Amino acid sequence: MIHVQCFAHLKEQTGQDTITIEQSSLSVADLLAELSARFSIETDSLMVAINEEYASPEDIVSEGDRVALIPPVSGG
Template sequence: MITVQCFAHLREQLGQDQITVEKEKLTVKELLKELTDQYAIQTDSLMVAVNEEYAEPEDSVTKGDRVALIPPVSGG
């Protein structure tokens, strides 16, 4: 199981701040596709951190990892 933390508008859209993905191993790109398919969220502008380290699309996510989906920050 992979734990995914959701922040800002994602938390509001999903109605929860944490979701789980029942997979053993995925790439970040595969994980984002899984989340898009399962929860209909837009992932193209998100930053992804795996175990508190920013991750690239080809990086692996494995069972027990904690993933954070970080939406873009706006302000003025």
């Protein structure tokens, strides 16, 4: 299983602060596609971090990795 942490408005949209994916590994692109289908969230502007480092769509998420979804931020 892969556990994904959600921050900011993603917690509200998913109703969870941690999402569990029932797979042992998948690409970041596949992870985002699954989350989009499951929760109807827009994933185009999300950043994904694996083990506290930003990940690209082709990177692989494996069981035991620390995964975080990071929404865009704005401020002034």
